Amino acid sequence: MSTPHPRRGNTRQRIQDVALELFSERGYEKTSLREIAEKLEVTKAALYYHFKTKEDIVISLFQDLAKPCDELIAWAEGQPRTLETKLEVIRRYHEALRSAEPLFRFMQENQAAVRDLSIGETFKARMLTLFGLLKEDDAELTDQVRCITALFSMHAGMFAMQTLEGDPEEKRRAILEVATELVTAANPPSRRRPARPDSAQTASS
Amino acid sequence: MSTPHPRRGNTRQRIQDVALELFSERGYEKTSLREIAEKLEVTKAALYYHFKTKEDIVISLFQDLAKPCDELIAWAEGQPRTLETKLEVIRRYHEALRSAEPLFRFMQENQAAVRDLSIGETFKARMLTLFGLLKEDDAELTDQVRCITALFSMHAGMFAMQTLEGDPEEKRRAILEVATELVTAANPPSRRRPARPDSAQTASS
Amino acid sequence: MSTPHPRRGNTRQRIQDVALELFSERGYEKTSLREIAEKLEVTKAALYYHFKTKEDIVISLFQDLAKPCDELIAWAEGQPRTLETKLEVIRRYHEALRSAEPLFRFMQENQAAVRDLSIGETFKARMLTLFGLLKEDDAELTDQVRCITALFSMHAGMFAMQTLEGDPEEKRRAILEVATELVTAANPPSRRRPARPDSAQTASS
Amino acid sequence: MSTPHPRRGNTRQRIQDVALELFSERGYEKTSLREIAEKLEVTKAALYYHFKTKEDIVISLFQDLAKPCDELIAWAEGQPRTLETKLEVIRRYHEALRSAEPLFRFMQENQAAVRDLSIGETFKARMLTLFGLLKEDDAELTDQVRCITALFSMHAGMFAMQTLEGDPEEKRRAILEVATELVTAANPPSRRRPARPDSAQTASS
DNA sequence: AATGAATGAGGGTTCATTCAT
DNA sequence: AATGAATGAACCCTCATTCAT
Secondary structure, three states: OOOOOOOOOOHHHHHHHHHHHHHHHHOOOOOOHHHHHHHHOOOHHHHHHHOOOHHHHHHHHHHHHHHHHHHHHHHHHOOOOOHHHHHHHHHHHHHHHHHOHHHHHHHHHOHHHHHOOOHHHHHHHHHHHHHHHHOOOOOOHHHHHHHHHHHHHHHHHHHHHHHOOOOHHHHHHHHHHHHHHHHHHHOOOOOOOOOOOOOOOOOOO | OOOOOOOOOOHHHHHHHHHHHHHHHHOOOOOOHHHHHHHHOOOHHHHHHHOOOHHHHHHHHHHHHHHHHHHHHHHHHOOOOOHHHHHHHHHHHHHHHHHOHHHHHHHHHOHHHHHOOOHHHHHHHHHHHHHHHHOOOOOOHHHHHHHHHHHHHHHHHHHHHHHOOOOHHHHHHHHHHHHHHHHHHHOOOOOOOOOOOOOHHHHOO | OOOOOOOOOOHHHHHHHHHHHHHHHHOOOOOOHHHHHHHHOOOHHHHHHHOOOHHHHHHHHHHHHHHHHHHHHHHHHOOOOOHHHHHHHHHHHHHHHHHOHHHHHHHHHOHHHHHOOOHHHHHHHHHHHHHHHHOOOOOOHHHHHHHHHHHHHHHHHHHHHHHOOOOHHHHHHHHHHHHHHHHHHHOOOOOOOOOOOOOHHHHOO | OOOOOOOOOOHHHHHHHHHHHHHHHHOOOOOOHHHHHHHHOOOHHHHHHHOOOHHHHHHHHHHHHHHHHHHHHHHHHOOOOOHHHHHHHHHHHHHHHHHOHHHHHHHHHOHHHHHOOOHHHHHHHHHHHHHHHHOOOOOOHHHHHHHHHHHHHHHHHHHHHHHOOOOHHHHHHHHHHHHHHHHHHHOOOOOOOOOOOOOHHHHOO
C-alpha cells in the first residue's frame, strides 16, 4: 500500500499546482490539459473529475489569490482614508503578491487570454477597487497615474526580479519603496504641493 | 472590374492591419488565421502568399515598431549621458509608443505568447538597452526600480488609458509626467540625496 | 448497444489492418488519415488516440514484420556459414514474406516515401545483414550481385505474382527455386560447384 | 545582355532536369512544384507555362526514356527469337538504363505514386513486352521467373550500386553478367543448355 | 477516484492550379 | 516567356470535452 497509490486525496491540489506552474510558464492557451495530465501522470479524464472545465482550474487558482485581496480590501474599507492606511495597503498588497507571485505573473503575462475568461472582469474590478482605495476622490490625473503606476510596478516587479541583479529580498524592498513613494507623492498631506513627493515650493504646479 | 477585390496591391498591408487589430484585441493565440482571412475576405492561403507563417506576421509587425525604437537608441547612444538626455529619451519613447500603441498593447498583454515567438528575446533585449540608457551605471537598486517602473508605466499606460476618465491627450501627458519624475528621481544631479525624488531646487530644471 | 460500434477493444488492430491495406494499395503519401478513418467509421482524432503520428502507424506495422526477420537473422547467426544454412535462410525468408506480403509490397513500392521515415535506415540495415549472411566474405562482385538479386527477386515476386498466370503456390515455388539457384551459384563450395550454372572453365574468367 | 536573362530557351529542359533530380531524390509526392521552381529561381507559374500539370512533367520525362525502349522493342521484334537476340536485348537494355538511370530509380522507388499516373500502365506494358521478348512462348513458370528477375535485377541494380563496393563500371558489368546468366538459363536451346544450372535430362520435359 | 476510448471543431500549413497582366 | 496574387481542397495534428465503465 505504499507505491501503488501514494497520493490520496491531494490530487485536486496537485492539479492546481501543476496547472499554475505551466500556465505561468508557458501561457494559458499554450498549456494543454494533456500536458498537465502527463506531468501528473494521470489521465486527462482525471482532471475532469476534479474540475468541470479548463477555465474552472483557472478560476479555482484565482480564488486562492482573491481571498487575501478581498481581505485587504475589506480591511482597508474599515480604515480612515489616510496616507497611513494607503501605505499599509501597499505594504500588505506587496506581501500578498509574494505568496501569489506565480499567479500574478500568469495574470500579468496572459492578460489577453484572461480577458475573456470570466474572471477577467473580476480581476479588473479588484484592481479598480484597490486603485480607488489609493487615490483621493478628486485627485488630479497625474496623481491617479501615480497610483496606478504604484500598483503596476509591483506586478511588473516580476520582470524586474528577473532582470535586476541582487538579493531577491532587497529587490522586493526596493520595489516596495518605489511604490510607497509614488503613493505618497499622489497624496499630498493637505494643502501644500498637490502632487509632488515632498519637495516644497518648486514642484510641478 | 469593381466588385470582387480588384487585386489591389495593398493586401500585405491590410493583413498587417487586421492582424494587429485582432491580435491586440483577442490575443495572439486566440486569433486564428481563418479569422484574419475572413475579415479581409480572402482565403487563408492568401495570407500564406504574403507571410510564411503566423509568427512571420507578428515579426513583420514588430519590425515596424523596432525602427523607431532603434533610432531612439542610436540617437541616445550618441548623446552625453546626462539627465537631459534621459528625459528626452523618455519623451521620445513616449512619442514612439503613440504610433505603436496597438502593437505595444499586444506585446504587453501577450507576453506569455510572445515569449517563445523568437522576437521575445529581441523585445526584451531592447527593453534592457533602454533601461541601461536611463539608469546610472552604479545606480542603487531603488533607482534601478525607478527606471524600470518609468518604462513600464508608459506601457501600462494602456491600462490607465482605458481606466481613467478624461481627455486622452491629458492622460498621455500625465503618464509622461510621472515617468519623467521617476527617471529624474533616479538620477540625482550631483551630491544631494543620491537617489531620492524630492531634491527641490534642481528637479524642475 | 449494438449498432454504434460498441467500443470494441480491437480498434488499434483494425487501424493497422486498414492502414496497411491502403498504404500498400494507394501509396503512403496518397493515403490520408481521413481515408483510413472513414473506412473504419471513426474520426481522425480516434487514430491519434492510438498512434502518435501517421509515421507511427507505419512503424508499428514495420515492427510486426521486423520480428520474423530478426528471428531469422538471429537463427542464422547461430549456424555454420554453409551453403545449407544459406539455402535455409532463403527458404525461411521466403516463408516470412508470405505473411508479411502486403507490408513488403508497401515497402517495395514506396521506397522513396519510406526513405525518410526513420524506419528507412532500419529496413536497409536489415537487408544488408541478410545480404551479409548470404554472401561469402571475399565473394566476387558477380556473386554478390547474385545474392542481392536473390533477395530482390523474392521481393519483386509481388510483381511477378500479379503478372504471371498460374497457381499462386506454384508461382511462389518457382520464385523460391530461382532464388535458391542464385544463392547456390554464388557459393561455389570450393572445387565442385553444386549449383553454379555449369561452366567450370568459363565462369570465373 | 549577359546576366539579366542568361538562360533563354532552355527553361523547359531545365525544369525537366531539376524535376527528375528532385523526384528521384525525394519522391514524386514529396516534391512540390514550389521546390522545383525555387531551385530554378523561377515562379511556380512559370512551370505552368511549360507544362500543363505536375503529371505532365513526369510524362515528358518518361517519354525521353520511352524512346530508347521502344526502339529496342522495335529492333527486337524484327529479329529471330534466338537466345542470341535475347542476350542482345539484355545488353541493350542494360545500356539504355545507364542513360536513364535517375528516371529508373524514380520509377523503381515511386511505383505506388506512378501507378495512378497514367504512365503507370504504359510503363507496365512495356515491361511486359520486354518480358515477352525474353521468354519462350511456352516457358515453364521457373523460366518465366528467371526472365522477370533478369529485368528486375537490372533495375534493382540501383540498390546494388549504392550498396556494393567497387568500381561502378565493374559493378555494372557484374549486374549484366547475372542478368545474362538468368536469361540464358531460361532459354535452353533444345539439347545443349549453355547456362541451365543443372538438369540436362529433366529440363526439356 | 480515475481510466480508456472516442469525438467535433478547429488549428496552422501546404498543395496544385488559375489567370490577368 | 514569365510573374504576382490568389484560391479551394486537403493535409496532419491538437484541443477541450464526454461518457461508459
